[in-house]
Amino acid sequence: MMISAPTLLLPPDPDTALVADGNIALDDPDLLAPFTRWMPGDSADTGLAESQFQLAGLHCAACAGIIERALLGLPGVRAARVNAASSRLTLSWHPGQTRLATILERVERAGYGAAPDAAAPARQLREREHRTALWRLFVAVFLMMQVMMMAAPAYFAAAGDLSPDLARLLQWACWVLTLPVLLFSAGPFFSGAWRQIRARRLGMDVPVVLGLATTFVASSGALFEPDGFFGNEVYFDSLTMFVAFLLAGRFLEMRARHRAAAVLEQTSADMPEAAERIEADGSSTSVAPNRLRVGDLVRVCAGQVFPADGRIESGLTTANESLLSGESLPVSKAVGDEVVAASLNLQSPVLMRVQRVGADTRHQAIQRLMREALTQRPAATELADRIAGPFLWAVLALAAGGALAWSFIDPSRSVWVAVSVLIVTCPCALSLAAPSARLAATGALARRGMLLVRLGLLETLCKVDTVVLDKTGTLTEDRMELLQAQAVGSETAPLLRAAQSLARHSQHPFSRALVGAALAPLASETDIWTQVQELPGKGLQGVDSSGQMWRLGAPDWVAEARGTVQAASLLDGAQLAFGGAAETLCLRFGELLRPDAREALAALHGQGLRTFLLSGDADERVLGLAAAAGVQSAQGAATPAIKLDVVAQMQAEGRCVLMVGDGINDAPVLARADASVVMGQGAMLARASADALLLSNRLMDLAKARELALRTNRVIRQNLLWSAVYNAACIPLALAGLLPPWAAGLGMAGSSLFVVLNAQRLARPLN
Structure with a gap:
């Protein structure tokens, strides 16, 4: 079934599979996947969907309330949450009870723009919003100079x-x-004020419009009848x-929101339009990435992008994973x-076996988490929203x-x-104080x-x-190191090269560590092994080109090939051995400390x-490490x-605890801690209990994040203090x-500009 959507919101674009001939195939779960998460429904034949949208035309918390009220009146809509700071909508709805086109039309009738939060439609919406805002600003600035x-x-x-005649x-x-x-540049203020009044939610546009209308009417009255009620002073220059x-202030704030959205889009902008699937008979077929299935060979x-996990x-190749990990x-x-979707193959052609597709990929999961984060309203933001209403009445x-x-x-x-009172007290700076700073910091991280x-x-x-x-x-790499x-x-060297070659046939952590060992030159890519078998609990065995059997695995099992246990006890702590009838190589492994661990811990200690x-x-081993x-x-x-008990005891002593784990067996303690960060390799397993995902796996970024959080808090306090002092003085x-x-x-416009520009200092790249 095809759902028609307003072409004003989503014009045709050949670069996206969402739009075709003015229609959107939004009922196809594969096409919904980039911006929708499916949850169990209340009945057997329908499910509850949670979709993410980008919005256009929002300026304050009152705008968010208008959209939420409009959508909650539709059948099948369970919940609607709008974040005015990031212009994002999270919608919980039953597709079987209402159409998505109806939802988009309802948002449009409320006076705003909406598009599914997938790269192409959302980008089109932002570009249209940016173009319109730039024209309005240009007309206002140009004519302001002429009026002045x-x-x-x-x-x-x-x-x-x-x-007197020339003055007139x-x-x-x-x-x-x-x-x-x-009529043109100030149009959004008047339409926004009308929507707020109609929805019975007082927002920032109401005092702005009252000030504009009063100034224009009074100045026009003074112009038409100089000796009348309004006197003979005109303030058209003040109005323009x-x-x-x-x-200008709103344009800068919009640019900040768009930059935050662009960070999310970077993880999907380079996804391929087609993937080359190898069929069972050896032939190849070009298919869309969303048509791939687990087990497909690609x-x-x-120079191409990996289409799935x-x-x-x-x-052999190298991959650029910067869009996912930094x-x-x-x-x-x-x-x-393993390779991840949206990473770039840099070196040579490879064959990849698909393990995860669509919403199950790490790429899609990261996108979903970013969208969910950008739709949240932190306590400080909600406080400003609550203050804005009573403040406006005052x-x-x-x-x-x-x-x-x-x-x-x-x-x-x-x-x-x-x-003057209406204009000077417009609470734009108050409402922008916290959201603009948080968005800038989130983008930098x-x-x-x-x-x-x-x-x-x-x-x-x-x-x-x-x-x-x-x-x-967490403190160590998620792999072993050959010591x-x-x-x-x-x-030793020839045996080590042979052991590396045989180890390529296994995914065991010791085998992977052996393949990547730098104690000897890498083994040749020529595979000399036949009849390779992997025996659970023992290891690998294979026959070389001369017909000799070799084993790689538990030392006592390998020693059986020589008929002696001498090799098994040769090295204290040897976990692995490699050998045949006459030769044995004993291997000892250890955990590898992350390269920046010492530097990161020193930086954290330096912050007190x-x-x-734990x-x-x-x-x-724990004390030694x-x-x-x-x-x-x-x-x-x-x-x-x-x-869990240790962290709870720390909290009982009055400590505020940040827990950093890999997310595999740390979910309970991550949820208990005051703040929690999960390393990148365990991110998808612990996303329900983590506050942040450290995709870069750099521990130094923890110290950088806290440093940025302290700066963000200072900027928010500066912005709120500026707003309070400005209003108290003016x-x-x-x-x-x-x-x-x-x-x-x-003064009002300068106050808003100060808040936005002050917050943008946080968007600078972290060193």
Whole structure:
């Protein structure tokens, strides 16, 4: 079934499979997958879908409430949550009870734009919003300059230099030039105010429109009848300047939102349009990536993007995974190595066996988590939203009271006092103070390779005083390292190369560590082994080109080939051996500390944090690794229950705990901690309990994240303090009649610009 969608919102685009001939195949689960998550429904024949959308035209919390109310009135819509800061909608709905086209039309009728949060439609929506906003800003700024030139003689001419007729002509010219600004550039303010009033939700557009309308009506009255009620002063220059500066502030805020959305799009922009699937008979077929299935064999040439998560079946190459992990260096990929969707094959053609497709891929899961994070409303943001409504009512009361008081003092100034109060107190800066800073910080962390699942983590990180780390996969790499190799009855290097060659046939952690060992040159790619078998609990055995049987596995099992146990006891702590009838190679492995572990722990200590290593491994190994890495305290032999008790005891002592784990067996303690971060390799297993995913796997990014969180908190406080001081200083001046409308407009717009530009300092790349 095809669902028709408004072409205004989603124009045809040959680059996307979502749009074809003006229609959207939104009922196809494969096409819904990029922006929809399916959950069990209430009946057997229908399911509950949670879809993500990008919105256009939002400016404040009142806009979010209007859209939510409009959608909640539709049948089948369970919940609608809009984040005005990121212009994103999360919709829970039953596809069997309402059409998605109906939902999009309802958003449009409410006065806003909407598009599925997939790369092409969302990008089109942002481009259209950006283009329209730029035109409105251009018209406002250009005509503002013309109006100011027309108004300048009245301000600077000496008495008698400007004749009354010329002064009137210049005022009429200002009135004519102001009309396009009011009707076109200021259009969003009037439409937004009307929507807010109709929805009975007072937002920022209401006082803006009251100030604009009052200024224009009063100035027009003074122009048409100089000796009338409104006097003979006109403020068309103030009106156009107010609109231009307010639009400039909103334009910068919109650009910040668009940059945050672009970070999400980077993970999907390079997905291939087609994949080359190898059929059972050896032929190849070009198919869309969303048509691939688990078990398919796919050929990926150099320069192409991997279309799904999978495992290398044949070939050697390197891959660029920077879009997913923030790591810019190429990653080597050999037979048996896993590759992820959206990473780029850099070196040579390979065959890949598909393991995960569609919504199950790491790429899609990361996108979904980013969308969910951007739709959240942290407590500080919600507080600003709650304050905005009562604040606006207080502003309206002050404006009315000021006008009433001045009607007795000087009736000719009462209207201008009310206008100044309405303009100067517009709470744009208050509503932008926290969201703009959080969005900028979130984008900076995402570019670094750290994905926030919950935006509240930025606030919690500022309170953290203790960092608890897991050992395996967190403080150490998620792989083993070959520490020592020693041969019996032969030279070590040739045996090691042969062992590496046989190890390529296994995915066991020891085998993978042996293949990647740097103690000897890599073995030749020529496979000399036949009759290779992998015996569970023992290891690998195979026959070489001369017909000799070799074994790679448990030392005692390998020693059986020689008829002696001498090799099994040759090295203390040897976990693996390789040998045949006359030669044996004993191998000892150990955990590999992450390259930046010592530097990261030193940085955390420098920030005044305490560190604690908590692991289920033996005490001796845990204490030794803690000493090598520089961790202050450590405890081994910790089961998941013990880990939970240790963190709970720390919290009972008043500590604020950040737990860092690999997400495999740490889910309970991750959920219990005040803040939690999961390493990239375990991210998908612990996404329900983690506050952030460290896709880069760089521990140093933890210290960078806390440093950025502290800076974000300072910027938010600066923005809120600026808003409070600005209003506290300007409201009395406006009520006293000392702040003309043009100065009020300049102050309000300047306040919003300061907040946005101050927040954008956080978007700079982290060193």
